[in-house]
Amino acid sequence: DAGITQSPRHKVTETGTPVTLRCHQTENHRYMYWYRQDPGHGLRLIHYSYGVKDTDKGEVSDGYSVSRSKTEDFLLTLESATSSQTSVYFCAISGGGAKETQYFGPGTRLLVL
Amino acid sequence: SQELEQSPQSLIVQEGKNLTINCTSSKTLYGLYWYKQKYGEGLIFLMMLQKGGEEKSHEKITAKLDEKKQQSSLHITASQPSHAGIYLCGAEPNNAGNMLTFGGGTRLMVKP
Numbered sequence: 001d002a003g004i005t006q007s008p009r010h011k012v013t014e015t016g017t018p019v020t021l022r023c024h025q026t027e028n029h030r031y032m033y034w035y036r037q038d039p040g041h042g043l044r045l046i047h048y049s050y051g052v053k054d055t056d057k058g059e060v061s062d063g064y065s066v067s068r069s070k071t072e073d074f075l076l077t078l079e080s081a082t083s084s085q086t087s088v089y090f091c092a093i094s095g096g097g098a099k100e101t102q103y104f105g106p107g108t109r110l111l112v113l
Numbered sequence: 114s115q116e117l118e119q120s121p122q123s124l125i126v127q128e129g130k131n132l133t134i135n136c137t138s139s140k141t142l143y144g145l146y147w148y149k150q151k152y153g154e155g156l157i158f159l160m161m162l163q164k165g166g167e168e169k170s171h172e173k174i175t176a177k178l179d180e181k182k183q184q185s186s187l188h189i190t191a192s193q194p195s196h197a198g199i200y201l202c203g204a205e206p207n208n209a210g211n212m213l214t215f216g217g218g219t220r221l222m223v224k225p
Contacts, residue, residue: 033212035215040217041217042201042215042216042217042218043156043201043203043213043215044215045212045213045214048212058212059114090155090156092156101146101158101161102146102158102203102213103158104148104155104156104157104158105155106154106155107154107155
């Protein structure tokens with residue numbers, strides 16, 4: 001298994017509160033990704049990073065910010081959580097470039113009340 | 114943007130039966146990935162196809178890529194309860210390889 005961990009694995013929070021999810025890798029991969037998985041929508045890309053301090057938006061980036069200060073860590077922040085951000089969040093890593101497989105973490109289940 | 118449609122959305126088969134899951138793209142496929150997700154867990158990479166006509170197998174799972182039809186199929190032979198889960202296809206929307214678009218998934222149940 002690829003060395004990817006996510007924390008926390010489960011979180012319940014209230015609307016309007018800030019939330020930060022962490023993805024940590026031990027593979028020294030260049031690319032890191034944050035996806036959300038919702039019924040009827042499959043997996044959708046939120047943000048991705050192609051290096052330290054290099055990030056870009058994905059398909060559903062509104063309401064989310066990311067930071068990558070070290071190769072091994074990629075943080076996803078919900079500045080002010082809303083109920084529509086209740087979801088399962090997955091982190092993925094890859095070496096980058098065409099035909100490089102993405103490997104996924106175990107996911108974080110977030111419930112915003 | 115590229116869209117991937119998977120069919121069927123869900124499938125219940127008797128143990129020992131064969132089954133096929135399809136993934137059809139609205140645009141050119143530059144790389145097609147198959148993942149399996151057990152309920153409540155992360156995605157496990159199964160295989161990747163990158164050339165038209167390519168076929169790969171892993172244990173009892175075979176995936177094929179039909180570039181002209183912009184479609185991939187995943188075939189499971191002699192299904193077992195361990196095959197149960199959600200199968201997702203993902204594709205590179207361009208040839209840069211920096212992101213994947215996913216289909217909605219196919220939920221497979223195998224009855225003992």
